[in-house]
Amino acid sequence: MTDVYLIRHAQASMGADDYDCLSPLGEAQAVLLGAWMARGGHRPALVATGRLRRHAQTAQGCLRAAGLDDIPVAVLPGLDELDGDELIARLRPDLASPAAVRAELARSPDPRRAFQVLFEEAVARWTSGRHDHEYGTAWPAFRAAVRDAWLTLAAHQGGETWIFTSGGPISVIVAALLGLPPERTFTLCWPLVNTSVTRIRVGRRAHHLITYNGWAHLGREDEVHLVTHR
Numbered sequence: 001m002t003d004v005y006l007i008r009h010a011q012a013s014m015g016a017d018d019y020d021c022l023s024p025l026g027e028a029q030a031v032l033l034g035a036w037m038a039r040g041g042h043r044p045a046l047v048a049t050g051r052l053r054r055h056a057q058t059a060q061g062c063l064r065a066a067g068l069d070d071i072p073v074a075v076l077p078g079l080d081e082l083d084g085d086e087l088i089a090r091l092r093p094d095l096a097s098p099a100a101v102r103a104e105l106a107r108s109p110d111p112r113r114a115f116q117v118l119f120e121e122a123v124a125r126w127t128s129g130r131h132d133h134e135y136g137t138a139w140p141a142f143r144a145a146v147r148d149a150w151l152t153l154a155a156h157q158g159g160e161t162w163i164f165t166s167g168g169p170i171s172v173i174v175a176a177l178l179g180l181p182p183e184r185t186f187t188l189c190w191p192l193v194n195t196s197v198t199r200i201r202v203g204r205r206a207h208h209l210i211t212y213n214g215w216a217h218l219g220r221e222d223e224v225h226l227v228t229h230r
Helices: 024-039 053-065 084-091 098-106 111-127 139-154 167-178 182-187 221-226
Strands: 002-008 046-049 073-075 161-165 197-202 207-214
Touching (some): 024 053, 046 053, 098 111, 167 182
Parallel strands (some): 046 161
């Protein structure tokens, strides 16, 4: 058996024109994770990321803090996140740019909550199966790509695997392990914390979920500012 660690990327640049870049807090989260993994004696035999900058930056910060920045990193397209901008634009064509989204949220007394409601509606439309032809990557194709990446990585039996990815792929993988219907996948996604660790034990005959969405590395209860979801 071997352990696979699914790691959600650190905090990205929410509200900026370019979301796909770690914030200063995100950089700190990645360092905390790497130091915590090192204290636990963890050393991956395989590291993989999606193609997004926030995945690569989280991996780089984590591995450097763990003293493991000499380990090569594999890049798999199947670990990429869904295209949130497209999902929102398909739901609300008037919100087809980050600037339009920011202006819309600025009119709300609670912009973070307003964004979550908007995003959940956009994801629900995408996963409904009624509009697959409208998206660059339909929901079934997204799940299939994640599944293929997971099967490739789970087949590695040479030691620990660390996977730096996003909430969508993590939710797809865990939902499949738990036997959840596809329409319930994103109930697993919404609580995921930036740099949270989900541990899966992979055997020759079965895969077992050991822990989900852990963030012990982010400190004590009085350091709640380190716990973020975007």
